[in-house]
Amino acid sequence: MGYVDFHTHILPEIDDGSDSVEKSYMMLKKMADEDVDVVFATPHCLLSREDEKSFLQRRAVSFNKLKTYLANVQSDFKVPEIRLGAEIRVTQEMKMFEYAEALSLEGTNMIMYELPYDNYRMSYGENIYNLSLKAKKVPVLAHAERYIDIYSENDYGDLFSIPNIICQISTDFMQSKKSAKFAATLIDAGIPLVFGSDCHNMTTRPPQMKSLLIKKKKFCSKYKIMEYTMEELFYFHKQLI
Numbered sequence: 001m002g003y004v005d006f007h008t009h010i011l012p013e014i015d016d017g018s019d020s021v022e023k024s025y026m027m028l029k030k031m032a033d034e035d036v037d038v039v040f041a042t043p044h045c046l047l048s049r050e051d052e053k054s055f056l057q058r059r060a061v062s063f064n065k066l067k068t069y070l071a072n073v074q075s076d077f078k079v080p081e082i083r084l085g086a087e088i089r090v091t092q093e094m095k096m097f098e099y100a101e102a103l104s105l106e107g108t109n110m111i112m113y114e115l116p117y118d119n120y121r122m123s124y125g126e127n128i129y130n131l132s133l134k135a136k137k138v139p140v141l142a143h144a145e146r147y148i149d150i151y152s153e154n155d156y157g158d159l160f161s162i163p164n165i166i167c168q169i170s171t172d173f174m175q176s177k178k179s180a181k182f183a184a185t186l187i188d189a190g191i192p193l194v195f196g197s198d199c200h201n202m203t204t205r206p207p208q209m210k211s212l213l214i215k216k217k218k219f220c221s222k223y224k225i226m227e228y229t230m231e232e233l234f235y236f237h238k239q240l241i
């Protein structure tokens with residue numbers, strides 16, 4: 001069973017991720033090597049700077065460019081299935097989505113948000129809750145471990161109390177003690193989580209999945225997590241899509 005990468009910047013020339021179709025192709029090849037068979041393309045979506053329609057149009061142009069390239073290239077690997085999505089930046093003031101369906105992770109009932117890297121504000125949690133509820137979507141918190149150094153337990157508690165929230169954890173979470181401990185705490189608490197590489201390129205932030213998750217044995221024994229719990233997680237991911 002292959003992996004699902006829930007968070008990537010593989011679409012070309014749309015954000016700070018892939019800067020060309022050729023780069024996107026190389027990233028897809030690396031994903032295939034990493035046993036990823038379904039990938040969500042989740043470009044940054046900054047609704048304080050751009051309206052939904054404009055973002056969706058730019059995303060369509062970028063995806064079409066990639067599809068055309070893929071149709072004309074002889075691949076020596078199985079290209080992962082690409083599904084569209086967005087990484088929606090939460091701000092203090094947000095209005096109801098006009099195109100919630102198109103902004104969601106394609107083929108699922110999930111919608112992904114990222115928080116600004118600064119002090120937590122109650123309005124962030126409130127907005128995630130209200131927007132998701134009105135859109136009838138399950139909220140996914142992108143790279144939930146990223147805020148460990150700036151959020152208090154109460155701040156995280158506020159986010160985790162959002163009904164049905166799913167945490168997306170970066171696939172390199174086992175590389176740092178703090179984020180490994182954080183992920184273990186979530187698993188222990190039964191908070192649903194999904195993995196995403198948040199890949200942007202082939203060098204500093206490459207696609208990584210199997211090569212990192214393969215170290216789960218050590219992680220499980222350190223944090224006393226049953227190995228089958230991790231297997232169940234991967235199974236759960238396939239059910240979600």
Ligand SMILES: [Fe+2]
Pocket residue numbers: 007008009087142198
């Ligand atoms: Fe991202």
